[in-house]
Amino acid sequence: MRTWLKQKRIAQKLTQAAVAKKSGISRSFYTHIENGTKTPSVLVAKKVAKTLHFDWTLFFENECSLKEHSGVKEVS
Template sequence: MIEPRKWLIRFRGARTQIEVAKMASINRTSYSNIERGRRNPSVLVAKRIGQALGFNWHEFFKGGDEVACDEVEAVLTSDKHSR
């Protein structure tokens, strides 16, 4: 069973999915799927949503999703090499 990201719904508060999606520059369907747990965001989208709602984008990748953790590690590694 797919679990919704209740913490993300709490961060959204009274804003609509459409409002948050616009703030994050993604479409509402994508945001809805992320909020419902049907889809994991890319690092870029996680950063946009985190910035729009005021939380650390790493929250999306807690919990042991190996693919997501690999993506985060790749971004962190590339950030170190670009300095």
């Protein structure tokens, strides 16, 4: 779960459907992104970030993206 993303959405009083529509993606895809089961492409990350007013690179920072891949072991 990307709790930080959900918190940003709720702070702006937006539904998942509203964020998805403003970002040009389906609500179900946005839900997967927020739940951490899907990682957005750079293009989608930029659109969601613009909608919710944050830096799109946050999706790809270790402390945010590694949590969704907790079952994946690091390659040494």
